[in-house]
Amino acid sequence: MSPLVTELRAAAGRENVLSAPSELAVYDCDGLTIERQPPRAVVLPGSTRQVAAVIRVCQRQGVPVVPRGAGTSLAGGCVPLGEAVVLALSRMNKVLSIDLRNRMAVVEAGVANLQLARALSGTGFHFAPDPSSQAASTIGGNTATNAGGPHTLKYGVTVNHVLGVEVVLSNGSIVQFGPVGDPAGLDLIGLLVGSEGTLGIVTKVWVRLMPNPQDFHTLRAIFADVADASNAVSQIIAAGIIPAAMELMDQGILAVVEEAFHFGFPTDAGAILILEVDGPRAGLDRQQQRIVELCRQFGAREVLQASTAPQRELLWKCRKLAVAATGRLSPSYLIEDGVVPRSRLPQIIDRIAEIGRRHQIRIVNVAHAGDGNVHPILLFDERDRQQVDRALAAGREVLEECIACGGSVTAEHGIGIEKIALMGRLFAPADLEAMRRVRQAFDPSLRLNPGKLIPPRGLSPLDRGHPQ
Numbered sequence: 001m002s003p004l005v006t007e008l009r010a011a012a013g014r015e016n017v018l019s020a021p022s023e024l025a026v027y028d029c030d031g032l033t034i035e036r037q038p039p040r041a042v043v044l045p046g047s048t049r050q051v052a053a054v055i056r057v058c059q060r061q062g063v064p065v066v067p068r069g070a071g072t073s074l075a076g077g078c079v080p081l082g083e084a085v086v087l088a089l090s091r092m093n094k095v096l097s098i099d100l101r102n103r104m105a106v107v108e109a110g111v112a113n114l115q116l117a118r119a120l121s122g123t124g125f126h127f128a129p130d131p132s133s134q135a136a137s138t139i140g141g142n143t144a145t146n147a148g149g150p151h152t153l154k155y156g157v158t159v160n161h162v163l164g165v166e167v168v169l170s171n172g173s174i175v176q177f178g179p180v181g182d183p184a185g186l187d188l189i190g191l192l193v194g195s196e197g198t199l200g201i202v203t204k205v206w207v208r209l210m211p212n213p214q215d216f217h218t219l220r221a222i223f224a225d226v227a228d229a230s231n232a233v234s235q236i237i238a239a240g241i242i243p244a245a246m247e248l249m250d251q252g253i254l255a256v257v258e259e260a261f262h263f264g265f266p267t268d269a270g271a272i273l274i275l276e277v278d279g280p281r282a283g284l285d286r287q288q289q290r291i292v293e294l295c296r297q298f299g300a301r302e303v304l305q306a307s308t309a310p311q312r313e314l315l316w317k318c319r320k321l322a323v324a325a326t327g328r329l330s331p332s333y334l335i336e337d338g339v340v341p342r343s344r345l346p347q348i349i350d351r352i353a354e355i356g357r358r359h360q361i362r363i364v365n366v367a368h369a370g371d372g373n374v375h376p377i378l379l380f381d382e383r384d385r386q387q388v389d390r391a392l393a394a395g396r397e398v399l400e401e402c403i404a405c406g407g408s409v410t411a412e413h414g415i416g417i418e419k420i421a422l423m424g425r426l427f428a429p430a431d432l433e434a435m436r437r438v439r440q441a442f443d444p445s446l447r448l449n450p451g452k453l454i455p456p457r458g459l460s461p462l463d464r465g466h467p468q
């Protein structure tokens with residue numbers, strides 16, 4: 001047994017350290033399955049103290065550390081580059097307190113988003129960020145990636161709902177930022193949220209609880225094409241209505257979702273929108289009526305309200321499990337996460353289709369349309385290297401097209417390794433240098449999740465790979 005494994009066992013307990021090749025294979029990738037590298041070891045700590053002890057061991061041994069929640073990252077954020085030790089926080093999964101008077105809950109980093117939602121059920125409060133991966137993804141992972149979700153159109157992304165964090169820094173010290181409502185001085189909580197494990201390991205999170213809306217109406221609008229649906233989205237926002245959610249699914253994804261869940265979507269529809277308005281009961285009918293008018297004005301052939309709670313649940317299930325349903329179409333997928341100004345949605349969807357045709361890669365689309373956030377799902381077979389290369393090239397072109405439309409390469413999934421080279425397209429060299437300095441202030445030896453988020457000096461935007 002290596003001295004590293006011996007020390008890790010002493011730090012976190014013998015049974016919480018994995019080192020056999022068959023055990024390590026499970027941790028060689030995340031949701032970006034085409035990038036794989038086995039870790040040197042995996043540690044599953046049960047407490048913040050154990051996390052700190054593991055970090056100190058890795059520092060002593062000069063080994064990088066990659067934090068991992070549920071591993072649902074679609075950007076390769078958990079790939080253990082450089083033979084890293086994976087620090088998997090899934091055993092730290094307790095909801096520590098729910099404080100309704102102060103509208104706050106405290107959770108360990110490995111608590112799944114849906115687990116928190118269930119713990120809050122019946123209290124009249126909820127945690128607003130609801131990524132489609134919420135059944136698995138953890139609050140620590142949501143914090144590290146600044147996750148969004150269908151309902152963040154109205155309520156904001158994770159950073160707007162984190163009041164405090166406990167973090168283990170690269171030297172093994174344990175620090176707490178917050179909980180505070182309105183931070184004075186430097187907003188270090190804002191800096192840590194979205195830092196993808198490069199500044200510290202989040203071990204505990206104080207989250208904001210929002211009162212549940214008094215009521216909500218959920219609608220399904222059917223359009224002949226994506227352009228009409230996108231124009232309706234822009235017009236609804238322009239009319240001063242901020243729905244809780246506006247989700248778009250195109251024809252390709254509709255067909256497969258219908259086959260999987262039998263909701264009753266017409267498979268000849270070019271696109272559908274799932275729209276939700278919520279808030280005080282008074283006024284919701286008026287908002288709904290206006291939305292129906294605007295959808296019809298832009299060609300919706302049918303706008304239906306989900307009339308029962310199970311119907312609403314099924315509608316959201318169709319949306320949230322849409323990605324999983326694509327397993328019926330192909331063995332592998334690559335989900336991109338571009339964002340464009342809302343008014344450019346029709347243009348980007350057209351360009352995505354053209355890119356798919358040119359690279360001979362089938363692409364279906366879901367989108368948090370209200371945010372201008374597109375998630376083209378590129379379908380291919382990972383066992384065929386040529387298909388993988390074509391999918392990667394097509395994905396990259398899609399993201400470059402988002403930049404050309406005045407948008408960005410991520411709205412919510414983060415940069416990870418997948419988009420690290422594209423950071424040079426978004427930021428000037430001086431901006432990237434400033435980010436490197438901030439990172440170095442937190443982690444001078446650059447051992448926390450190396451090769452992610454912030455490109456090292458010399459990595460060109462033209463590079464197709466990632467730093468090792």
Ligand SMILES: Cc1cc2nc3c(=O)[nH]c(=O)nc-3n(C[C@H](O)[C@H](O)[C@H](O)COP(=O)(O)OP(=O)(O)OC[C@H]3O[C@@H](n4cnc5c(N)ncnc54)[C@H](O)[C@@H]3O)c2cc1C
Pocket residue numbers: 030031066067068069070071072073074076077078089109130131132133136137138139140141142143144145146147148149150196197198200201202203323324412413414416449452
């Ligand atoms: C089907 C599907 C749907 C998705 N839908 C959405 C969506 O609607 N919105 C959205 O935003 N994302 C979505 N995602 C992406 C992903 O689920 C989110 O990025 C999520 O926040 C990751 O959580 P996780 O616990 O799985 O983190 P992981 O994947 O384990 O890690 C993600 C990143 O955070 C770091 N990290 C994890 N935990 C910690 C920690 N405790 N401290 C420090 N760093 C840490 C990791 O090193 C990695 O860089 C989806 C993914 C899938 C597979």
